[in-house]
């Protein structure tokens with residue numbers, strides 16, 4: 237049998253080689269991409285072009301069967317590859333080979349401040365997606381963290397446009413190096429979940445360009461093959477077909493040659509979809525779908541309704557060709573690239589990557605009296621809190637996953653505890669006992685019949701004679717927590733966790749609070765609790781990463797990608813009434829709400845600096861088990877011109893007794909300018925590893941882009957000559973030294 241098949245394979249290869257000259261251009265990958273795209277386009281009928289620009293199932297669109305051009309399969313995104321759902325529905329298809337490795341949430345990735353982690357993330361996720369034969373992975377998300385109430389902040393990369401811009405590109409490249417397109421979402425101004433389909437955002441151009449667009453532009457400049465429009469509106473047009481944002485900015489200004497994919501159900505109008513920049517329509521909620529008609533996809537805005545307009549001569553085919561061309565380009569870049577790798581899933585390397593990213597992203601917020609790491613002599617460890625055991629990969633909306641395995645924090649701690657140590661868990665509080673999303677169930681029974689006071693009394697009693705008490709709480713993936721389609725009600729921890737923490741702080745001086753969330757939370761007990769750890773949603777290896785840090789196997793090196801404000805009043809967006817958040821209903825018979833980003837560019841630490849608020853923990857904050865000394869920052873020149881770069885040197889020394897990594901931040905101040913400017917802005921950073929006693933010179937270069945503001949009148953970036961300051965800082969709240977320089 238084997239010999240026969242070898243001969244057969246050889247025969248096919250020979251005949252293929254003999255007829256190489258007859259291969260149509262679009263199938264010949266020795267030909268340039270654009271030539272192949274044009275060739276394919278030229279062979280297609282209008283109907284075939286219409287077919288490839290809208291879905292034929294929940295996550296797939298057809299290729300061109302007649303020409304051997306494959307289908308496009310998309311999938312969420314952004315933390316792992318979502319399980320297969322039914323053709324027309326969100327419910328599970330029931331496959332048994334579609335579980336995945338869950339990687340840490342993107343807030344955690346941003347908290348590593350390490351572009352290498354970002355590439356590792358994209359590569360590992362891309363391998364899983366490729367193996368599952370997905371052409372588009374619906375991620376990463378880079379909407380700016382405007383308010384800590386946004387239910388989807390955990391899927392994004394924090395509050396700072398520079399940090400998000402640096403971190404998004406390697407993720408995109410890592411993914412696309414596997415032949416899987418990134419889909420950068422949700423472009424743009426989708427900064428809240430409440431009323432996400434009906435909020436019309438008004439924003440000034442300077443704020444748009446300085447705060448909300450840079451990370452998207454970086455991803456586009458970095459080569460992203462697709463981008464997803466947002467649900468909400470800007471300038472009274474939905475962002476999935478928005479002339480200004482998609483045609484003028486994304487395609488004309490930035491030269492994006494990829495595919496604009498609608499968010500699922502984000503398309504609302506055929507004519508706008510045709511002319512305003514949408515290329516590929518998914519998830520539309522046609523009557524056909526809800527009524528289960530077999531031709532539901534034909535009723536999509538860019539399906540029969542579009543074809544009819546063409547046939548009636550009401551619209552031409554110029555836009556159609558452009559959309560089809562973009563989709564063909566996507567297919568050639570992915571499934572028609574014969575050289576792309578094969579991918580792999582559930583490999584030890586993927587688990588190792590998830591753990592490493594988690595290890596690097598966990599942030600040690602406070603560590604009074606060096607309570608952490610847990611002493612190896614500790615015999616009695618009491619773990620308290622629902623999040624110590626609750627699976628966090630199920631729920632939260634479209635990023636929900638079906639994992640092969642997920643190690644809970646409690647199990648991670650148990651595995652890491654030295655022989656002879658006793659690790660006990662008590663509930664402490666009841667949060668969300670649900671464990672199901674779209675038919676994926678955790679299988680956990682978290683039901684509880686005892687009262688809140690009984691649970692607290694039990695925890696306090698056991699805490700009294702423990703060597704360490706580790707409270708693991710925070711938010712979860714239920715509605716109004718860290719979850720799509722709803723926002724949080726407030727900054728406070730839910731389920732009265734503050735009462736549990738306060739009681740534990742009185743019972744044991746070795747209390748560690750581990751906050752599992754994708755958002756800042758209020759910490760009224762911050763002074764009473766000696767050690768606080770921000771642990772994010774860490775995916776499959778959650779337990780191992782948390783234990784690595786708690787036991788000191790890993791020296792924490794993450795820093796916050798967002799400010800932890802003391803109260804909502806300290807957040808720009810929450811200072812201008814409902815018009816700034818969550819929006820005001822128009823009352824004109826439409827369902828639209830108006831919202832103005834009244835705080836302008838003053839988002840996150842920019843607001844905290846301007847108003848001189850005292851956050852509980854500032855942007856960029858994070859401690860280590862060692863300490864770092866910063867020497868004086870120096871510049872390689874005193875004056876620079878608009879064509880130069882200037883390089884700053886910051887000597888950093890590890891002054892403690894263990895090796896560690898420090899994230900050195902460079903902020904720029906323009907003290908005198910004709911426009912109002914933030915007190916300082918992040919324009920560079922470097923993560924550096926230092927052995928005990930070691931000193932390294934950290935070098936960070938900037939050019940005039942780091943000195944510029946966006947001038948809306950001239951629609952240009954402007955760096956005004958004059959004096960600037962560069963600050964070497966350990967966080968936005970901890971400037972270590974400053975250098976002055978002049979732009980001539």
Ligand code: BGC
Nearest residue numbers: 312313374421422499500634
């Ligand atoms: C979300 C997207 C997601 C899509 C497909 C939408 O509800 O907003 O982020 O990719 O669903 O699941």
